[in-house]
Amino acid sequence: MSRAACFYIDGRWVEPASPTWFDVIDPATEAVVERLALGDARDVDRAVAAARKALPGFAQTSVADRIALLKRIVSIYERRQEAFAQAMRLEMGAPITFSRTFQVPRGWLHLNQLIDVLQHFAFEEAQGSTLIRHEPVGVCGLITPWNWPINQIVVKVGPALAAGCTMVLKPSEYSPLSSLLFAEVLDEAGVPAGVFNLVNGDGPGVGAALSSHPDIDMLSFTGSTRAGVLVAKSAADTVKRVAQELGGKSANILLDDVNLQDAVTRGVAACFTNSGQSCSIPTRMLIPRSLMDQAIQIARVAAEGYHVGATGDESTHLGPLVNRAQFRRVQAMIQNGIDEGAQLVTGGVGLPDGIQKGYYVKPTVFAYVSPHMSIAQEEIFGPVLSMIPYDSEAEAIAIANGTHYGLAAYVQSADQQRARQVARQLRAGSVHLNYPPADFAAPFGGVKRSGNGREWGEYGLREYLEVKSLVGYGT
Incomplete structure (x- = not known):
């Protein structure tokens, strides 16, 4: 048996x-x-x-x-x-x-x-x-x-x-x-x-x-x-x-002194971890408004470089979502983002090109997302990144803290002390500074919902x- x-x-x-x-x-x-x-x-x-x-x-x-x-x-x-x-x-x-x-x-x-x-x-x-x-x-x-x-x-x-x-x-x-x-x-x-x-x-x-x-x-x-x-x-x-x-809806604050190419590219990778099916990954990327257009181009190139394909293929980066119900929910959330007026940078609804079967989702990036939009508030659990502009450090912190969730948060800065100061103001169980390696001794868990x-x-x-x-x- x-x-x-x-x-x-x-x-x-x-x-x-x-x-x-x-x-x-x-x-x-x-x-x-x-x-x-x-x-x-x-x-x-x-x-x-x-x-x-x-x-x-x-x-x-x-x-x-x-x-x-x-x-x-x-x-x-x-x-x-x-x-x-x-x-x-x-x-x-x-x-x-x-x-x-x-x-x-x-x-x-x-x-x-x-x-x-x-x-x-x-x-x-x-x-x-x-x-x-x-x-x-x-x-x-x-x-x-x-x-x-x-x-x-x-x-x-x-x-x-x-x-x-x-x-x-x-x-x-x-x-x-x-x-x-x-x-x-x-x-x-x-x-x-x-x-x-x-x-x-x-x-x-x-x-x-x-x-x-x-x-x-x-x-x-x-x-x-x-x-x-x-x-x-x-x-x-x-x-x-x-x-x-x-659940989680983790913010990734990119301060205005970052190496933008590196910070955005690594932020996309972090968001797409496990095909986006992780509760603590940074799904909201907060960008200084003056750097937004440049960041969008970097994110597009990064997202379009992901190979979506057979799970037995060693070159595959993104696999399918776990089941049909989750696939349908993520498709609906992507459509919500479009309907709410966010800028679709790449990806979107439907199966990726060349795939006819399986619960695969296109690697998707939205830009100029408003903090109140559903894609900025609700946990999506798929390879979907929301890029949100901000005008001041205080506004970025407020946006980061402005959801019901508080599992994780991320801060990127060329100045480690500045990153620490921002991190202390974030309401989350874990804050990751400058994409650190995993620390299996660090306590993992959340606050709020x-x-x-x-x-x-x-x-x-x-x-x-x-x-x-x-x-x-x-x-």
Whole structure:
């Protein structure tokens, strides 16, 4: 029986209680590549019971044992990296080069960072006569999205394991292949039975059952703001901890002293990361009005240089969007931009030239976008850049802060001190100065409607820990 027809519960691959079936479609070809069993509340109950039973024993394991477990997971994951790359190419349309170079390495980069954190983290620390203990929060429900499948699984499963928690994972039904592979890795690494459980399903069938379950102590969710609101409401009755990483509409402020060729070209590349299907990428480029026309020409050349094509072709830069619904939504958003009067620099509605099948979107750039337009306010989740002119630094900061989102922001300047001053005024969980390399120790998460809580590194570990005070311990 295919792994896709089973769930991983209590250390075994088991059949669902009464599955419904979901076609997993390769978005590049629109062909069905797998049939996935979707579960319901009965499967969640079984998985949560296994996690609850395993919790006391796993919570008492030593830090050394948990480090050793994470190292085994990294070793097995690295051995199977090509299988993961191909899985993410098929399930969500990541071009194979991008999948190998960016999607897959996130797994071991996050886990290795977590291992380093564990080697130095103080689970107990004295504060006067009180001993502060950091203990596992308990049984965790983990709900992950399709756009960075392994990255999002690892930044939840990894710290949960590191903290001594047990868990039930519901990955996106649109990207289940890599999560099934990851369950195999954890099984081979010797994760004790019941510590990690996987139940595939959709939001109403499995996600709601997880978020409302009375025996789940914490719910970690990554996805849309709309779905995050539903998760939080569902979790409220049981007063469980809820951590959420939601949508974004990140601004990229180019100050007037930048190397414009470099800043615009790299800004286009950042916006088109993962075919535009990333919540923290800079989708709003803020340009000094006096430099706007020059920036438009640079952006046009950069965007038109992207090769859109087959995901198995190593020269492909941009793959398809994940599914038909997302394709239609992005097409509608592009049409909105045209209807609202933004200048279409390149791209537009319809399939790219030479492509007849698949959920592909033309690399699209809009210029002279007004901050109130839908393409400047709403998360699009496709390769669509909005270029917004500004007349003063204060106006740029106001525009950047002028959305409901606050996940990330970007600042480019030839003067690092000036970039820092602007960054301090931006309302976002992360601000990236002058296109820095990724820092896997830096906390990742948002403010406003981009969510709450943090992932990555030590801050990610702390989300899965409860603080206990032993008062009078030192007297």
